[in-house]
Amino acid sequence: MIQEPPPLVVEIAWQPPWQAARRLGHRDRAAVPGLTFLDSAMRHPVLGRWSYLMAEPFGRFRVEAGVPRWNGERETGAPLEALRARLKTYAQPRLPGEAAFQAGAAGYVAYEAGRLFDRFPTMQPEPGEGPEVDLGFYDLVLAFDVVAERAFVISTGWPESDPARRARRARERLAEASARLALPEAPLGPPVLAQGWRSNFDAAGYRRAVGRVIDYIRAGDIFQANFTQCFATETGAVDPFALYDQLRRANPATFAALIVNEDRIIASSSPERFVKLDGAEVETRPIKGTVPRSVEPTLDAFRGRALTTSEKDRAENVMIVDLLRNDLSRVCRPGTVKVPRLCGLETYANVHHLVSVVTGTLAEGSDGLDLIAASFPGGSITGAPKIRAMEIIRELEGRPRGVYCGSIGYIGFDGTMDFNIAIRTVTVEGGQDNATAGGGSTLSFGVGGGITTLSDPAAEHAESLTKAERLFRAFTPEALT
Numbered sequence: 250m251i252q253e254p255p256p257l258v259v260e261i262a263w264q265p266p267w268q269a270a271r272r273l274g275h276r277d278r279a280a281v282p283g284l285t286f287l288d289s290a291m292r293h294p295v296l297g298r299w300s301y302l303m304a305e306p307f308g309r310f311r312v313e314a315g316v317p318r319w320n321g322e323r324e325t326g327a328p329l330e331a332l333r334a335r336l337k338t339y340a341q342p343r344l345p346g347e348a349a350f351q352a353g354a355a356g357y358v359a360y361e362a363g364r365l366f367d368r369f370p371t372m373q374p375e376p377g378e379g380p381e382v383d384l385g386f387y388d389l390v391l392a393f394d395v396v397a398e399r400a401f402v403i404s405t406g407w408p409e410s411d412p413a414r415r416a417r418r419a420r421e422r423l424a425e426a427s428a429r430l431a432l433p434e435a436p437l438g439p440p441v442l443a444q445g446w447r448s449n450f451d452a453a454g455y456r457r458a459v460g461r462v463i464d465y466i467r468a469g470d471i472f473q474a475n476f477t478q479c480f481a482t483e484t485g486a487v488d489p490f491a492l493y494d495q496l497r498r499a500n501p502a503t504f505a506a507l508i509v510n511e512d513r514i515i516a517s518s519s520p521e522r523f524v525k526l527d528g529a530e531v532e533t534r535p536i537k538g539t540v541p542r543s544v545e546p547t548l549d550a551f552r553g554r555a556l557t558t559s560e561k562d563r564a565e566n567v568m569i570v571d572l573l574r575n576d577l578s579r580v581c582r583p584g585t586v587k588v589p590r591l592c593g594l595e596t597y598a599n600v601h602h603l604v605s606v607v608t609g610t611l612a613e614g615s616d617g618l619d620l621i622a623a624s625f626p627g628g629s630i631t632g633a634p635k636i637r638a639m640e641i642i643r644e645l646e647g648r649p650r651g652v653y654c655g656s657i658g659y660i661g662f663d664g665t666m667d668f669n670i671a672i673r674t675v676t677v678e679g680g681q682d683n684a685t686a687g688g689g690s691t692l693s694f695g696v697g698g699g700i701t702t703l704s705d706p707a708a709e710h711a712e713s714l715t716k717a718e719r720l721f722r723a724f725t726p727e728a729l730t
Contacts, residue, residue: 255406255419256352258344261427263400266300266393267497268434270507271490273304273391273426275435280489281305283385284509285355287659290501290518291597292395296534297503300393301350301659306385307408310335310354313381314374315365328365328382329618336618339386339407341662348392349527352405353661356384356508357515357671358625360650363639366622378649379513384660389422391430402426405662438488441495443692443724446480446717449648455713456706458645465641466702472568474632474641476709477697479648480717487677487690489514496675499723501598504669506657514677514690515652520597521604521670523627523656526620528665529611531577535569535629536670537699538562538603541715542596553601557594561703566592566603569699572633573607576624581609599719617666627670630654632699652676653695673720694720 266288274284281304289297308320310332317324317331324331336354344351361374362381374381388407393400404426406419450458455478462474493507493516500518508515522534540556543549556562570588577586590606611620632638653676658668672695679690696716698709722728 255404255416256341256344257402257404257419257423258346258351259402259404259423261400261402261430263398264430266302266391266395267494269391269393269400269430270302271435271437272432273302273429274490274509280509282511283309284489284507285385285387286493286507287350287355287657288497288505288507289395289503290497290505291503291520293503294396296522298394298396299348299350300395301348301355302391302393303355303385303387303389306387308335308386310384310386311380311382312362312365315381329622332382332384333616333618335386336660336662339662341405343663343665344403346392346401347394348390348401348403349665349667350390350392350659350661351403351663351665352388352390352407353659353663353665354384354386355659356382357652357655357657358382358621358668359652359655360626360630362655363626366625375649379651383510388418389426391426407662435490437491437494439491440729441484441487441492441692441724442726443482443484446482446721448478448480449646450478452710455710459700459704459706459709461645462641462700463702463704463706466700471638471641472633473565473699473701474638475630475654475697476642476700477646477650477654477695478713479650479653479693479695480720481691481693483689483691485689487514487679487692489516489677492516492675492677495723495728496720499728500673500719502673506669508657512679515657515674516677517657517669517671517674519657519669519672519674520595520602521627521629521672523658523668523670524620524624524666525668526611526617526664526666531581531609531611531620533573533577533607533624533627534604535566535573535607535627536602536604537566537569537629538592539698539712539716540601542599542601553594553596556601556603557592561701562603563592564703565699565701566605568633569628570605570607572628572635573624576628577607577609579623580612580615580619582612585610617660617664620666625656626654627656629699630670630672650695675720692724696720
């Protein structure tokens with residue numbers, strides 16, 4: 250399938266997207282700058298069908314300490330308006346083909362980006378917090394249908410605006426990508442082995458903090474809150490491909506991702522969609538309720554059934570569904586917000602989840618950025634009511650969350666959008682520059698759970714350690730066998 254003049258949409262020979270990522274993403278024994286891999290590592294006919302691979306963005310939009318910048322230069326206006334203007338510059342209609350992402354902005358929105366929106370409590374940035382928003386603008390996308398095993402290159406020729414120059418750039422970029430995909434698959438670097446993980450809470454401190462959340466609930470401040478702890482450790486230079494390969498094999502997920510920037514590496518194995526926009530149709534899929542799987546089939550099935558009848562887990566899920574219905578109603582047409590699925594059971598590599606689906610139709614005059622402003626951060630990782638829950642979270646957790654509990658995904662130049670909730674996500678401070686120089690790195694990730702009046706502080710602490718253990722194991726020698 251070929252469309253000319255640009256954008257070009259060309260079907261290429263199939264290869265698994267993770268192999269393609271290692272071919273396109275390596276150059277001179279280092280990761281190509283600005284690599285973003287949105288990976289359906291757990292194949293699914295709907296949720297885990299498409300993977301997208303990009304590198305070498307022609308521009309980068311960042312918001313740091315509330316200040317928007319384009320390629321390092323300060324932008325005028327508020328962050329969302331500045332981003333909207335940049336996306337409008339490269340607007341293009343939907344192209345032929347089923348791939349949803351056909352070039353655009355991709356990257357992450359950190360949890361603290363919630364303060365960029367007027368209705369959220371104002372919190373001052375803290376040293377070392379990192380950008381609130383970090384999005385590469387990509388003119389070329391590799392799209393992989395992992396169910397049908399078909400692959401496509403979409404080359405738009407941006408940022409050139411002159412038709413002839415844009416056509417030439419589109420052809421050159423397509424040829425370059427095709428050549429890179431024909432190279433031998435780059436070997437993975439040394440495995441990432443990490444131990445000595447430390448939390449920002451000891452066991453007693455975590456239980457006390459959960460107890461304080463319960464006190465706030467009983468006092469009528471909130472109905473529930475998602476409380477988390479952060480684990481971190483130091484290690485040597487990190488090969489981002491080895492890091493992600495270990496996480497991907499340990500916990501394949503439908504909304505996984507690898508981002509490699511100069512100052513940060515992000516490896517995510519998230520099973521949760523934050524929000525999707527296709528045309529005017531909106532979908533969000535909150536997860537509330539988790540139990541570990543068993544290798545014994547009868548016990549595994551029993552655990553799944555028990556989760557669907559758990560009073561605590563269902564109560565958490567229903568409260569977050571109500572919160573998200575309210576969020577979507579702020580930007581959707583009246584009467585269109587629906588709940589086609591409430592507390593459905595979904596099974597992943599290591600856990601069972603309770604997942605609901607909330608949908609709506611975007612109101613005329615609203616766009617994907619309005620949708621983000623109305624619903625970010627996701628209700629499943631904040632609580633209800635959202636603003637007060639976020640204030641309590643910040644008070645008790647005592648540190649910023651960063652990428653964790655933010656979102657990773659894309660905003661297409663045609664307005665299409667899809668973001669995950671960045672849970673089960675490992676961040677490496679130091680990024681590609683440190684890895685190339687052979688320096689040390691700090692690995693960190695967060696885990697937590699929803700707290701209600703039915704919560705037991707000791708049980709909540711144990712559950713968070715169970716979730717953390719799955720990530721600990723990904724970086725042990727045993728995980729490599």
